[in-house]
Amino acid sequence: xxxxxxxxxxxxxxxxxxxxxxxxxxxxRGLETECGLSxxxxxxxxxxxxxxxxxxxxxxxxxxxxxxxxxLTRVVDRLEEAGFVEREIxxxxxxxxxxxxxxxxRDCIDAAVPIHLDHLEETLIRVLSAQDRDALQxxxxxxxxxxxxxxxxxxxxxxxxxxxxxV
Amino acid sequence: xxxxxxxxxxxxxxxxxxxxxxxxxxxxRGLETECGLSxxxxxxxxxxxxxxxxxxxxxxxxxxxxxxxxxLTRVVDRLEEAGFVEREIxxxxxxxxxxxxxxxxRDCIDAAVPIHLDHLEETLIRVLSAQDRDALQxxxxxxxxxxxxxxxxxxxxxxxxxxxxxV
DNA sequence: TAAGATTGACGCTTCAATCTTG
DNA sequence: CAAGATTGAAGCGTCAATCTTA
Numbered sequence: 001x002x003x004x005x006x007x008x009x010x011x012x013x014x015x016x017x018x019x020x021x022x023x024x025x026x027x028x029r030g031l032e033t034e035c036g037l038s039x040x041x042x043x044x045x046x047x048x049x050x051x052x053x054x055x056x057x058x059x060x061x062x063x064x065x066x067x068x069x070x071x072l073t074r075v076v077d078r079l080e081e082a083g084f085v086e087r088e089i090x091x092x093x094x095x096x097x098x099x100x101x102x103x104x105x106r107d108c109i110d111a112a113v114p115i116h117l118d119h120l121e122e123t124l125i126r127v128l129s130a131q132d133r134d135a136l137q138x139x140x141x142x143x144x145x146x147x148x149x150x151x152x153x154x155x156x157x158x159x160x161x162x163x164x165x166x167v
Numbered sequence: 168x169x170x171x172x173x174x175x176x177x178x179x180x181x182x183x184x185x186x187x188x189x190x191x192x193x194x195x196r197g198l199e200t201e202c203g204l205s206x207x208x209x210x211x212x213x214x215x216x217x218x219x220x221x222x223x224x225x226x227x228x229x230x231x232x233x234x235x236x237x238x239l240t241r242v243v244d245r246l247e248e249a250g251f252v253e254r255e256i257x258x259x260x261x262x263x264x265x266x267x268x269x270x271x272x273r274d275c276i277d278a279a280v281p282i283h284l285d286h287l288e289e290t291l292i293r294v295l296s297a298q299d300r301d302a303l304q305x306x307x308x309x310x311x312x313x314x315x316x317x318x319x320x321x322x323x324x325x326x327x328x329x330x331x332x333x334v
Numbered sequence: 335t336a337a338g339a340t341t342g343a344c345g346c347t348t349c350a351a352t353c354t355t356g
Numbered sequence: 357c358a359a360g361a362t363t364g365a366a367g368c369g370t371c372a373a374t375c376t377t378a
Contacts, residue, residue: 004280005217009287012304013194016291019307020187021233022314027180040368050172058339066188071369073340078368095338095377113171120176124183127313128306135302137179139295140186146294147189207346225361238347240362245346262355262360 023123030119035112040067040075042116045084045101045109054101057090061099084108190290197286202279207234207242209283212251212268212276221268224257228266251275 024039031037037045047064048054056064062072076099079085084105090096101109128136191206198204204212214231215221223231229239243266246252251272257263268276295303 002217004284005213007280007284009284009292010213010280012300013190013287013291015304015307015311016187017191017233019311019314020183022311023180024184026314038368046172046177050169059337066184068370069339070341070371074369077340090338093338093378097339113174113177117171117174117176120180123313124180124310125176127309132302132306132309133179135299136306137182139299139303139306140182142294142299143291144182144186144189146290147186147193205346226359235348236361237349237363241347244362257360260356260360264361 026123027116027119031112031116034115035108037108037112040065041079041084042109042112044072044075044079044099045105046113048085048099048101049106049109051101054106055088055098057096057098059096079105193290194283194286198279198283201282202275204275204279207232208246208251209276209279211239211242211246211266212272213280215252215266215268216273216276218268221273222255222265224263224265226263246272 028039031039031042035042043065044061047061048056051060058069058072058076061076062069065072067075076085076087079099080087084102086100086102088098088100090098125133195206198206198209202209210232211228214228215223218227225236225239225243228243229236232239234242243252243254246266247254251269253267253269255265255267257265292300
């Protein structure tokens with residue numbers, strides 16, 4: 001009667017969540033203390049830095065981030081307040097707006113990425129063998145892909161490799 | 168100059184976070200709609216169900232859950248309000264208190280676990296081969312273990328296998 | 335009427351301070 | 357004074373409703 005409480009599948013899922021929580025906590029602490037950025041700020045700034053002309057529609061940004069539309073609005077509000085981002089109305093469709101990276105925001109993310117990569121190297125890369133990393137990637141891709149069975153079919157698949165890059 | 172923005176290590180980390188976010192979102196939705204439980208509620212109830220006499224000190228519970236002490240206090244507050252848990256003062260050390268699973272709470276988690284296992288089967292187990300799962304487990308364990316270099320040395324290690332089981 | 339984006343209200347978690355007991 | 361636990365204040369993200377434009 002107790003056996004179901006110790007099912008090995010629970011253990012695998014628990015391990016997944018525990019590893020994630022620990023990794024996220026460590027990385028976020030480093031980003032916060034050394035760069036003054038939350039994970040969400042880092043992610044948004046990174047996406048904008050990669051984008052053509054350092055700008056993205058709010059809608060495009062939402063699709064690349066782990067946030068709801070309203071959540072993104074709030075994050076961009078704060079980034080704008082901090083001077084890292086500016087909003088710009090979309091000329092062709094005046095309902096929409098762009099988030100645009102400022103030079104200050106660009107400097108910030110340029111400084112943050114190498115630091116973040118160092119942390120990644122320590123906590124994720126160096127602790128795994130090349131085989132481990134490959135196997136991890138394969139498994140994670142399968143899990144991720146099995147999750148989007150009916151959401152945004154085309155764009156999601158062609159954009160999968162870039163969409164996979166976060167934090 | 169743009170190359171650092173597309174470092175493959177960022178992609179692996181991003182894939183990790185994306186897979187986690189998707190998995191967590193899906194599982195939490197199922198738990199919420201079919202069992203009326205948040206991930207935190209499920210986790211606390213599961214730990215208590217496994218524990219001797221269905222009870223655990225708040226401190227022990229904190230060590231097993233992804234929450235701060237104050238966060239756990241709030242969750243137990245709500246679980247108590249819902250009738251799933253009761254508090255009990257510790258006789259030997261009157262500073263401490265136990266969280267005790269009620270029969271109602273026990274029934275709830277007993278019903279929830281099989282449902283959750285079904286969801287796990289669909290989203291995590293069935294989408295991976297046996298080799299994938301083994302490799303995933305190995306990699307996640309390495310990442311997790313590399314994260315606790317100086318935190319709670321002994322108890323953590325002997326308790327690692329059980330502490331790994333969450334949500 | 336629908337799409338893009340934002341806002342108000344709410345719930346949850348954390349940090350720092352507090353209270354009680356050892 | 358330290359340990360166990362809780363509380364108040366504040367920050368963040370989500371849902372539902374709203375506003376503007378297509």
